[in-house]
Amino acid sequence: MFKYYFERIEDVEKGPVISLLIFFTFFIALLIWLWRMDKKHVDKMKNMPLDNNDELKLENKE
Amino acid sequence: MEKFSYDNKIVKYFLLASIIFGFVGMLVGLTAAFQLYYPGLNLDTPFTTFGRIRPLHTNAVIFAFVGNAMFAGIYYSLQRLLKARLFSDLLSWLHFWGWQLIIVAAAITLPLGITTSKEYAELEWPIDIAITLVWVVFGINMIGTILKRRERHMYVAIWFYIATWVTVAVLHIVNSMEMPVTLTKSYSMFAGVQDALVQWWYGHNAVAFFLTTPFLGIMYYYLPKAANRPVYSYKLSIVHFWSLIFIYIWAGPHHLLYTSLPNWAQSLGAVFSIMLIAPSWGGMLNGLLTLRGAWDRVREDPVLKFMVVAVTAYGMSTFEGPMLSLKNVNAIAHFTDWIIAHVHIGGLGWNGFLIFGMMYWLYPKMWGTKLYSRQLANSHFWIGTLGIIIYALPMYVAGVVQSLMWKEFTGEGTLAYLNFLDTVESIKPMYLIRGVGGTLYIIGVFIMAYNLYKTAKSGKFLANEEAEAPALERKKVVGPFHRVLESKPLMFTVLTFVAIMIGGILELVPTFLIKSNVPTIASVQPYSPLELHGRDIYIREGCNNCHSQMVRPFRSETARYGEYSKAGEFVYDHPFLWGSKRTGPDLGREGLINASAAWHYDHMWEPTNASPGSLMPRYQWLYSASIDKEMTAKIIDAMRKVGVPYEEGYEDRAVADLEAQAERIAAEIEESPEYANIDRDSEIIALIAYLKRLGTDISKEE
Numbered sequence: 102m103f104k105y106y107f108e109r110i111e112d113v114e115k116g117p118v119i120s121l122l123i124f125f126t127f128f129i130a131l132l133i134w135l136w137r138m139d140k141k142h143v144d145k146m147k148n149m150p151l152d153n154n155d156e157l158k159l160e161n162k163e
Numbered sequence: 164m165e166k167f168s169y170d171n172k173i174v175k176y177f178l179l180a181s182i183i184f185g186f187v188g189m190l191v192g193l194t195a196a197f198q199l200y201y202p203g204l205n206l207d208t209p210f211t212t213f214g215r216i217r218p219l220h221t222n223a224v225i226f227a228f229v230g231n232a233m234f235a236g237i238y239y240s241l242q243r244l245l246k247a248r249l250f251s252d253l254l255s256w257l258h259f260w261g262w263q264l265i266i267v268a269a270a271i272t273l274p275l276g277i278t279t280s281k282e283y284a285e286l287e288w289p290i291d292i293a294i295t296l297v298w299v300v301f302g303i304n305m306i307g308t309i310l311k312r313r314e315r316h317m318y319v320a321i322w323f324y325i326a327t328w329v330t331v332a333v334l335h336i337v338n339s340m341e342m343p344v345t346l347t348k349s350y351s352m353f354a355g356v357q358d359a360l361v362q363w364w365y366g367h368n369a370v371a372f373f374l375t376t377p378f379l380g381i382m383y384y385y386l387p388k389a390a391n392r393p394v395y396s397y398k399l400s401i402v403h404f405w406s407l408i409f410i411y412i413w414a415g416p417h418h419l420l421y422t423s424l425p426n427w428a429q430s431l432g433a434v435f436s437i438m439l440i441a442p443s444w445g446g447m448l449n450g451l452l453t454l455r456g457a458w459d460r461v462r463e464d465p466v467l468k469f470m471v472v473a474v475t476a477y478g479m480s481t482f483e484g485p486m487l488s489l490k491n492v493n494a495i496a497h498f499t500d501w502i503i504a505h506v507h508i509g510g511l512g513w514n515g516f517l518i519f520g521m522m523y524w525l526y527p528k529m530w531g532t533k534l535y536s537r538q539l540a541n542s543h544f545w546i547g548t549l550g551i552i553i554y555a556l557p558m559y560v561a562g563v564v565q566s567l568m569w570k571e572f573t574g575e576g577t578l579a580y581l582n583f584l585d586t587v588e589s590i591k592p593m594y595l596i597r598g599v600g601g602t603l604y605i606i607g608v609f610i611m612a613y614n615l616y617k618t619a620k621s622g623k624f625l626a627n628e629e630a631e632a633p634a635l636e637r638k639k640v641v642g643p644f645h646r647v648l649e650s651k652p653l654m655f656t657v658l659t660f661v662a663i664m665i666g667g668i669l670e671l672v673p674t675f676l677i678k679s680n681v682p683t684i685a686s687v688q689p690y691s692p693l694e695l696h697g698r699d700i701y702i703r704e705g706c707n708n709c710h711s712q713m714v715r716p717f718r719s720e721t722a723r724y725g726e727y728s729k730a731g732e733f734v735y736d737h738p739f740l741w742g743s744k745r746t747g748p749d750l751g752r753e754g755l756i757n758a759s760a761a762w763h764y765d766h767m768w769e770p771t772n773a774s775p776g777s778l779m780p781r782y783q784w785l786y787s788a789s790i791d792k793e794m795t796a797k798i799i800d801a802m803r804k805v806g807v808p809y810e811e812g813y814e815d816r817a818v819a820d821l822e823a824q825a826e827r828i829a830a831e832i833e834e835s836p837e838y839a840n841i842d843r844d845s846e847i848i849a850l851i852a853y854l855k856r857l858g859t860d861i862s863k864e865e
Contacts, residue, residue, distance in 0.1 A: 120669050124409045131405055135398045146649070147393035149244060149318040150384050 165313065165634050168627035169242045171529045173255045175624065177235035178522060180263055181228055182612055187270075188223025189608065193601045195220050199594045199746065202778045210274040212780045214705025218285040219273040224510065225283060225373065227266045232518040233377045234258070234301070237324050239525060240384040241308055244318045246632040250307025254300050261297035265290060276703035277347045280738055281362050283369050284338050288349045291339040298335065302328050309652040313632040316649040319400040323380030325652070326408050326659045330372040333663065337671075338365035342737075344794070344801040348699070352805050355733025356423055359741055364415035364671060371411040374509065375477075378517050379407075382450050382474065385521050389466045395452035399445055406442035408659060410435050412666030417488035420497065421715040422741060423730035429490075431670065436488035443481030450474040465540035469520030472548060476512025480505060495570075498711055498745040500590070501562025504555045511551045511604055519543070519611055526615045532622025539614045547607035554600030561593035570719040578722050583748040584774050591778070684731035686863040689807045690856065692817040693824040695798050696790045697853025700846050701740070704782065711742035712751040712857065725752040725858070732861055735807050747779055752858035760828050761835045763851045785847040792818050792844070828852055 198204045198213050205211045242249060249255050268290050272278070278285040286294070305328060309317065338361055341349035351358050387394050394400060416424060416432025451474055454461060461467045483505055487496050496502060527534050534540060568586040571579035580586050648655055690698060701707070714720050716727040728751050733739055757763070762773060767785065770777035796814035803809045825848045829841040832851075841848070 120413075120665050123665060124406075127409070128402075128406065131402060135401060138398065143397050146316060146318060147397045149314070149316075150240070150320070150387045151391065151393060 164631045166629070166631045167248050168629050170238070170249050170252065170255065170626075171624070171628055172626040173249065173252075173259060174235045174239045174525070175529060175626075176259055177231045177238065178525065180259075180266075181231035181235060181518065182522075182608075182615070184223055184227030184231060184266060185608060186605070186612075188220060188228050189601070189605050191216055191223060192220040193598065193605060196594065196598045196601055198780075199778055200591060200598065202780050205780055207781060207783070209276065209704075209784050212704065212782075214708045214780070215274050215276055215278075217708045218278060218282075218705060219270065221283060222269050222273065222285060223266070225369075226269070229374060229510075229514045229518065230262065232514075232521070233327075233373075233381070234262070235525070236381040236385070236518075236521055237305070237377060240320055240381070241305065241324065244314065244321060244384065245308055245312035246314045246630065247308055247312045250304050250311060254304040254307070258297060258300045258304060261293065261300060265293050265297060268293070272347070276705070278702060278705065279341065279349065279351065280702040280705070280707055280740060281338065281351065281358075282366055282743060284335075284362070284365060287347055288339070288341050288343050289346060291335070291341075294335060295332075295339075298328070298332055302332065306652065306656070313635050315635060317652060317655070318383070319394070319397065319404060320380035320384040321652075322404050322655065322659075323376045323383070325656050326404070326663075327372050327377045327380070329656060329660050330368060330376075330408070330412070330663050333660075333667065334365045334368050334372065337361060337667075342801050342805045344797050350801055350805055351738035353737070353739075354806065355736045355739050356425075356730045358736065358739040359419055359422065359733075360416065360424060360428065360671060362739070363418035364412075364667065367415035367418060368412060370509070371407075371414075374514055375411075376408070378514060379403075379446055381517060381521060382446075382470070385517075385524060386450055386453055386470050386474075389464070389470060389520070389524050390454055390457050390460065392453060392457060395449050395455065399449045403442050403445040403449060405662070407439075407446070409662050409666070410438050410442060412663045413670060414439055414488070415670070417484075417493070418743070419741075420488070420490055420493045421717070422713050423728050423733065425730070428670065433488045433490060436485045440482060440485045444478060447474055447478035447481070450477075465534075465537060465544055466520045466524045468541075468544050469516045469523065472544075473513050473516035473520060476508050476516065476551075480509040480513060483508070494715075494717065495566045496562060498743070499562035499566045500558045500593070500744075501566070502744070504558035504562060507554055507558070508551070511547075511554065515604075516547065519547070519608075522611065522615060526618045527622070530619050530622030530624050532618060535614050535617035535621055539610055543607045543610045543614070546603050546610070550600050550602075550604030550607060552600070553603060554597045557593035557596040557600070561590040561597075564593075565590050569723070570717070572719070572722075578719065581723070583723075584776055587746070587778060588776060682729075682731050683734070684729060684861060687732055687734060687860045689735045689802070689809060691824055691852070692795050692799060692821040693828075693849050693852040694856045695802065696795070696821070696846075697849035697851070698740075699798070700785065700790075700850045701853060702738075704785075706750075707740045707742045708744065709742075709746035709779070710748070710750045711745050712749065713741040714749055714751045714858075720749070724749050725755055726861060728858075729861065732858070735802075737802065737805050737807070750854070750857055754855045754857040754859035755862060758855055760831045760851050760855065761838065763854055764832045764838065764841075764847065767847060767850070782847070782850075785850060786842075786845055788846045789842070789844040790846055790849050792821065795821060824852055825849070828855070 194204065194211070195213055195217050202213075205213065209215070238249060238255070265286075269286055272287060272290065273285060277287050279287060305324060309321065340352040342352060343349045353361050383394055383400060413435035414432055416428045417436045418432075420429050420433065451471070454467065454471065461471055486492050487502070487505065523534060523540055565586045568580045568589060573579050648658070712728075714724040714727045721727055766773040767782045769781050770779040795817045799809050799814040799817050822843065825843045828848050828851055829843050832838050832841055
């Protein structure tokens with residue numbers, strides 16, 4: 102069966118290392134993007150849950 | 164401006180279902196808890212014994228209580244964040260009724276003993292298929308809503324919802340790969356070590372992607388809503404999201420430390436688990452810091468109170484989890500009640516309290532009124548908090564005390580508590596106290612249900628909430644990558660899928676394909692037909708909820724149970740039955756420790772005869788029920804299909820072999836004068852055959 106072709110893969114430990122590298126690269130790229138992110142955009146995204154002017158204007162506080 | 168309306172009715176129904184099933188699930192849990200103190204509480208019927216109702220409890224609270232609340236939370240916030248009604252009312256209701264039907268099916272089948280035995284995936288294959296279908300309906304409804312949105316960018320909560328959907332789909336499908344025997348019985352495609360790895364990859368990530376990510380999304384929506392201020396850091400939420408889903412998927416093997424799992428996989432699980440602290444705490448801090456400068460409001464507002472405790476509990480359990488993945492901590496905590504405490508901090512604290520906070524916020528909103536009584540909500544808060552503490556503390560104590568007793572040696576080098584039951588005796592009072600904690604928690608839920616009912620009574624339900632928003636223009640988003648990504652839901656979904664698949668594939672595939680990971684042991688042979696029947700009974704009765712079958716390589720365990728378990732011993736175990744909790748002793752080498760059929764025959768009838776003070780249930784119904792010999796051939800056939808090497812045509816001879824073995828065992832029991840005329844076909848004989856076989860193969864080696 103097909104699975105026997107894979108039986109000779111050695112150093113399975115390399116898999117996680119590769120994945121860690123992928124993650125690390127992605128993570129660094131993410132940080133760079135974030136660093137360059139437009140402040141106005143961030144503010145807009147942040148306030149998204151709050152600016153629902155179409156919602157009921159009822160207080161749920163006593 | 165386009166006019167449309169938000170669907171509140173579906174949210175209301177999911178909330179109701181969550182409360183009702185939450186009650187039931189928690190009451191079942193309470194019953195199971197008290198059964199560990201008063202075994203007689205199961206009323207001696209099969210349907211209510213511990214091994215069957217413990218899975219009922221876990222499934223009910225996870226999939227019915229938390230699941231329904233999660234769908235309510237998602238459907239309410241999704242519509243508002245996207246400024247669109249749910250994609251299709253029909254799909255919404257298919258989703259709702261489909262899910263409730265699955266829950267009812269679970270509530271019927273689990274007490275009947277129809278189970279796969281795999282934790283949190285106990286439901287049998289037809290229900291697994293139904294879950295898949297309903298999940299697809301949910302996915303279409305959600306993605307469809309996203310596609311017809313009137314808001315270009317997707318708020319962070321929605322990424323968490325997408326990740327939830329994608330990952331749960333993958334986990335469920337892979338872990339449910341099973342070979343049907345009948346409509347109510349199947350065998351896992353995977354065996355032994357592989358099955359264990361798949362199961363805990365699933366189990367761990369079910370916690371991650373069913374109990375965590377959707378609720379982080381819910382936190383990111385409802386916490387700012389309730390506090391009326393934006394989330395502390397949006398950038399942190401992005402980092403938090405991607406690191407969390409990337410890392411979580413790897414951590415599953417921390418459930419299998421010191422087992423027969425290959426070492427590289429164990430280390431992998433431990434390392435990634437430690438790394439998980441960072442994104443988890445990033446999320447917790449982001450939640451708590453959202454409230455900076457608003458702490459005076461927290462003191463006033465029950466919604467915020469619940470949420471603060473929820474997020475704090477999240478922080479605690481996500482710190483504790485990685486600590487439990489350290490091998491030396493795990494060596495103490497694993498198989499004990501410590502783990503029970505850990506999951507209840509997460510379940511009662513994080514999920515429960517976040518759900519309660521969300522409900523207290525949603526009811527007044529959707530019924531256009533004020534909360535009926537803030538005082539009652541505050542009482543609920545305090546009773547609930549007390550309940551969590553009184554639940555968790557005794558379980559921590561029980562876990563540590565029992566574990567240390569298991570490991571204690573006398574000066575002469577023998578086990579100090581050779582009788583396992585002594586270690587159980589010492590923690591029994593703790594079981595009683597945690598039952599009190601659980602009771603308090605349920606009383607709290609009851610108070611909430613009343614309060615919400617009164618709230619709804621005092622208002623008028625708004626089934627369709629009018630709204631308007633400008634249509635989304637078709638324009639290309641340019642700019643930094645993540646900004647583009649926030650406007651491209653499908654690409655986002657694909658990327659999430661890739662992130663979780665990298666972990667899944669690199670972790671699972673090698674154990675499947677590389678032979679050296681599971682060294683073969685020549686003397687390990689497939690089970691005999693009678694033993695297979697016995698194994699099915701073991702699974703049906705849920706013995707694995709109290710007994711492990713995994714002797715870890717510690718001196719304290721080899722002294723108690725014998726040679727530690729090897730990966731090669733489990734190659735014919737479809738499914739694996741290593742267990743996760745030792746309420747009773749490990750049975751991995753039971754065939755060597757205790758080979759007396761008569762002893763088992765006596766013990767299973769009335770455990771306190773052989774072991775005074777035992778809290779194991781009696782299994783007297785096994786003595787009158789007969790095994791179904793019509794099934795034998797089908798079982799052999801299904802086992803062969805999943806890879807167990809029974810020779811062609813063996814099914815024709817299987818029943819003869821079975822009867823011969825039953826005869827030997829019955830005759831052995833009849834050697835002791837108390838017993839005569841034992842029914843050769845009774846289920847107990849098959850179960851004893853299995854118990855006598857457990858762990859013996861390895862000693863047949865020359």
